[in-house]
Amino acid sequence: MKGRTMESVYSDSVAEYEVLRSACGLIDYSGIGLLRIAGSGASAFLSQVSTRSVDFLLEGQISSALLLNSDGSVLAEVLIHCHGTDYLIEIWPAQAAAATEYLVAAGNTGAHDVTVQDVGDEYCVFGIEGPQAPAIAQKFLPFPITSLSYAGFVTTPWRDDLELLVSRTGVTGEYGYKLHVPVAAGNELRRHLVDLGARQVGLAAVNVCRMEMRFANLEQEAAGVTPFEVGLQWMVDFGHDFIGKDALVAHWEAGPPRRPVCWIASDRLQAIPDPGSWLVVEDESVGAVAHAVYSPRLGRVIGTARVDADVAAAGLKLTLEQLTRPIRTTAAPFLVATSFGVPLE
Template sequence: MKTAYTNTHDEYAVLREACGLLDYSGIGLVRVSGSGATDFLGQVATRGVEFLLEGQSMTALLLRADGTLLSEVLVHCHAGHYLVEIWPAQASEATEHLLARGAAAPDTTVQDVSADHDVLAVEGPASFRIAQKYLPFPVASMGYRSFVTVDRDGQPLTVSRTGVTGEYGYKFFAPAGAGQALRDEFTALGAVECGKDAVDVCRMEVRFASVEHEAADGRATAFDLGLQWMIEPGKEPAGAAEQPRRPVCWVGAEQMTDRPARGTALTASDAAVGVVTHAVFSPRLNRVIGTAQVDAAVAASGQEFAVADSGVALRTISAPFLTATSLDVPLD
């Protein structure tokens, strides 16, 4: 995915106010089939898929052998197989992980099918109007995390409602080579190309955890990112809940003009209490906002800390940081 096509501020405005076009180049797609596919996914992911119906998708996590967080994935239930979708930043390692585990799984075929698809998405309050042009039913009847495969010029096109910004969002899985024509259609309908930096800001604002940034060192657990709710009982890695620090969200003071880097220390009364894990500038809030890991004793909303290298204050808050525009836009 490109970082930006124009600039992050303008692309952010498109995603929050109109319709952005996202190119998921580099996305990981792994096809899991066979009579053992359901059991296999139940073993390698933190949530079972046995109750997933055809046309539905669900999120889960992949963990390394030591319990650290490898990737968040989206599992789509198709007729006769599952399609595991992996965010581009984790696609290489997570795909290798699934292929290695699948090689020893009975009655299961695990295939990397990333090269077989072009994947694009439209995101934003107006994105549903574009999605409607490809659906044979009212877009309002399409539930979140559902998908349908339609015929487009004699080729299959899968449309999935799986937004990642808090706004309306629809992803399109086209056969490899068909993406450019689809992109041209979207732009002709008013979609504007947006990069991953603008998406990252939107994700932070509605508190969708960013594995790419918050688990960048490869040592973070699901508990470190507040994603333990995605682990079914009995699948928790040993000791994961005993971490001495907890994740919090924060808003910087007006004087904070620069984003503190990952790992920047936070203090309270000159005592070190944690570190920044990710920070972005929110145009709508006109503030630097972010996440941090802090000592369990002070991991609560309303706490004030100082950034160690500047002394600028920040305050912890409850997520999300703001309400998405689409919540006030009816699907009609």
């Protein structure tokens, strides 16, 4: 429900991190944004306001896309679920309020035959992620879990009189699923997931896993920047017109001022540097930290930065100016998710 925020920690963030990497974590997506888009102009509307055309989407498929401001900067990342001629839009909680306001206003312009309905208060959404998540998700499906493809979803009966939306999407690199349930049954579903073996995990642990996979953390990295500056250009389809496209093309032709890189610190660095901390080479500033976390599995501080083009490569040594500690740029992901070694069955 909007207005609520995700819990940062339930017990211990490192223990919760290990649950995600070795068992099954339960993520309560309090505050998630949900909008139902309907009408004969629904697909044209979504193609205009998002960076990906939805014309190719089939029923039961999900597409990830960006919403941009007119200047090409990132407003939010969304998941677009295709229900035939209607669509369900899912928005990460930190961007839900701004993106919901944006989409509702865009739908009210009269440019398309479309209705944009905010249904965020009608549902609870839970994520289950980890190598053991498929076994739990299977309990809610009448067919083999292997038949639910990545970025796919189904609706299925639950408790006789309720309907669940079950999707295969995630943010940790592990097997991941989401379950949407009417809000009145939210607590019952939460208890049932715990009884099945899922353990509640907070946003702090989730964000470490996101960083390890190099899934952009927009609430930390994207204030006022374009997709090029957070490595999300792969989510932009320049083959159709959308809000912010002209500005984005101009930005690319001019050359982004700085480019995103991943980095890993030496074991001498214990403190997590603040966003904006300067990076230097031979006393010359070449960029700044965008976001950083401590990875329990690697035993190192890892992060992202935006740097000058001539140092935007893996394997280069930079120095954190304020802490006088070395870091090394590296390719992503930082590690291989446990689920890659676990057969889906």
